[in-house]
Amino acid sequence: MATDPTISLKIRTALGEYLKRDPDTILITQHLRDDLGLDSMAVIELLYRIEEAFDLQIPDQDLVGLTNVGHVVNYVEKRLGKTASPASTKKPAKLSKPKGKKKS
Amino acid sequence: MRARVVVTGLGVVSPIGIGVSEFWKAALSGQSGISAITSFDPFSMDGYRSKVAGQVRNFAVERFLDSPHGERVDRYAQFALVAAKEALADSGLQMAKENPHRVGVIVGAGMGGMVMGEREITQLYQQQKPHRVHPNFIPVITLNSASGIIAMAYGAKGPNLTISTACSSSAHALGQALHCIREGRADVVITVGADASITPLVFAGFCSLRALSSKFNDQPEKASRPFDRMRDGFVMGEGAGTLILESAAHAKKRKARVYAEIAGYAATSEAYHMVIPREDGVDVAHTMRLALADAGMTPAQVDYINAHATSTIIGDAVEAKAIRQLFKSRADKIAISATKSLIGHTLGAAGAIGGIASVLALHTGQIHPTANYDDPDPACALAGLSRSAQERRMKVALLNAFGFGSNNAAVVLKQATK
Numbered sequence: 001m002a003t004d005p006t007i008s009l010k011i012r013t014a015l016g017e018y019l020k021r022d023p024d025t026i027l028i029t030q031h032l033r034d035d036l037g038l039d040s041m042a043v044i045e046l047l048y049r050i051e052e053a054f055d056l057q058i059p060d061q062d063l064v065g066l067t068n069v070g071h072v073v074n075y076v077e078k079r080l081g082k083t084a085s086p087a088s089t090k091k092p093a094k095l096s097k098p099k100g101k102k103k104s
Numbered sequence: 105m106r107a108r109v110v111v112t113g114l115g116v117v118s119p120i121g122i123g124v125s126e127f128w129k130a131a132l133s134g135q136s137g138i139s140a141i142t143s144f145d146p147f148s149m150d151g152y153r154s155k156v157a158g159q160v161r162n163f164a165v166e167r168f169l170d171s172p173h174g175e176r177v178d179r180y181a182q183f184a185l186v187a188a189k190e191a192l193a194d195s196g197l198q199m200a201k202e203n204p205h206r207v208g209v210i211v212g213a214g215m216g217g218m219v220m221g222e223r224e225i226t227q228l229y230q231q232q233k234p235h236r237v238h239p240n241f242i243p244v245i246t247l248n249s250a251s252g253i254i255a256m257a258y259g260a261k262g263p264n265l266t267i268s269t270a271c272s273s274s275a276h277a278l279g280q281a282l283h284c285i286r287e288g289r290a291d292v293v294i295t296v297g298a299d300a301s302i303t304p305l306v307f308a309g310f311c312s313l314r315a316l317s318s319k320f321n322d323q324p325e326k327a328s329r330p331f332d333r334m335r336d337g338f339v340m341g342e343g344a345g346t347l348i349l350e351s352a353a354h355a356k357k358r359k360a361r362v363y364a365e366i367a368g369y370a371a372t373s374e375a376y377h378m379v380i381p382r383e384d385g386v387d388v389a390h391t392m393r394l395a396l397a398d399a400g401m402t403p404a405q406v407d408y409i410n411a412h413a414t415s416t417i418i419g420d421a422v423e424a425k426a427i428r429q430l431f432k433s434r435a436d437k438i439a440i441s442a443t444k445s446l447i448g449h450t451l452g453a454a455g456a457i458g459g460i461a462s463v464l465a466l467h468t469g470q471i472h473p474t475a476n477y478d479d480p481d482p483a484c485a486l487a488g489l490s491r492s493a494q495e496r497r498m499k500v501a502l503l504n505a506f507g508f509g510s511n512n513a514a515v516v517l518k519q520a521t522k
Contacts, residue, residue: 041239045239048238051236057235
């Protein structure tokens with residue numbers, strides 16, 4: 001799938017800053033949890049950075065589909081395009097179980 | 105028979121040194137850690153009545169830790185991690201050889217994660233964007249973030265508690281750790297006091313309470329002067345202290361060096377006022393008496409008192425009065441020192457850092473000076489106070505700590521038996 005190089009770079013840069021590694025080593029196909037080692041809290045922190053970087057608000061119901069780097073890039077592209085309600089336009093990918101449960 | 109509890113490791117982050125040897129050397133030489141707060145970036149100190157504090161300078165957590173545990177916690181918990189690392193190394197304890205379920209962590213903290221707390225609150229109120237509140241805000245400001253992150257850093261799976269009783273928090277942490285080991289619920293407790301809240305809002309709050317010194321803004325090192333006639337309030341400090349407490353049997357088994365014994369503890373409430381102590385000193389005297397009784401000792405056995413002594417007009421006078429009530433004619437024979445004269449009032453860390461000064465006094469036979477005790481206030485003059493370091497043979501020390509919310513703590517320490 002084609003991705004906007006600017007958006008992709010921004011997202012990989014945010015990931016690279018978070019993970020303290022070279023953004024060039026982060027691939028669009030990598031799974032956030034299984035390949036990059038982000039637990040559920042880390043994914044939330046990453047999305048917080050992405051919201052900031054792109055001046056977006058990501059609703060809770062959209063989180064389930066964002067499991068690999070490409071999903072995040074595509075999602076941001078859609079949100080920056082003319083799609084009004086991304087949550088309703090795409091059936092979310094099946095959510096894999098988060099690594100760690102948060103205690104309240 | 106209840107287990108005896110000993111101290112086998114020490115660690116400290118303070119305005120006069122990061123690391124015990126730097127801290128103790130500076131303390132014995134009477135070095136002041138109080139300096140001007142130049143700004144609360146981005147605004148100046150102009151609107152603040154008090155402009156001085158005991159600040160830990162040039163602290164960058166990554167210089168002290170080789171693990172990522174310090175990255176997502178607030179400054180006070182970073183201090184706690186660094187002090188815990190030093191204390192554990194000092195104790196020689198190797199977690200890989202320990203039953204992790206028998207190693208606990210008890211932290212005393214008064215204010216907690218106020219650096220991030222203030223920033224996030226300010227941004228929310230200014231920008232009114234709730235979705236921009238950082239996802240780590242809650243885990244960071246939750247008061248047990250330090251006890252949690254220390255357990256994670258070392259795999260300590262025993263009791264994990266946070267005691268928050270304002271300025272007496274870590275004296276109570278020491279007491280609770282003593283109980284925990286005495287009762288057989290842990291072999292080792294990593295006992296910590298930590299606070300880092302020299303932040304624009306907290307500092308303003310203490311200014312508004314008229315609790316801070318404001319007469320010595322141009323001479324910061326003179327501002328903290330417990331028991332002196334010119335004292336006019338406390339000086340805020342920040343830091344952390346860690347003491348590794350363990351059962352004497354456990355320490356013996358692993359041939360650990362023993363600094364001192366924690367022999368007794370008492371916790372009381374004056375049930376009187378949120379911020380003012382009872383002026384008759386009766387409850388403070390009662391607390392010290394109870395702690396000595398818990399240790400199986402009498403007031404006649406005390407050689408040294410590490411006083412709470414914050415440099416407030418009322419607080420110091422009440423403590424001195426209580427010491428006179430309890431120790432009577434012996435009051436002037438007991439060596440006394442006020443650690444806050446050197447580093448300011450580190451709030452939740454004060455009990456632990458005072459505890460370290462007490463342990464080192466028993467261990468080395470040296471007592472650090474009480475800085476700025478230039479003109480003894482007749483209302484609280486005690487002959488055992490000195491502007492100079494003292495050398496004494498000491499077997500028993502008493503640590504006092506009192507906190508807002510009308511609460512008192514006292515801890516009795518004993519010289520290690522040879």
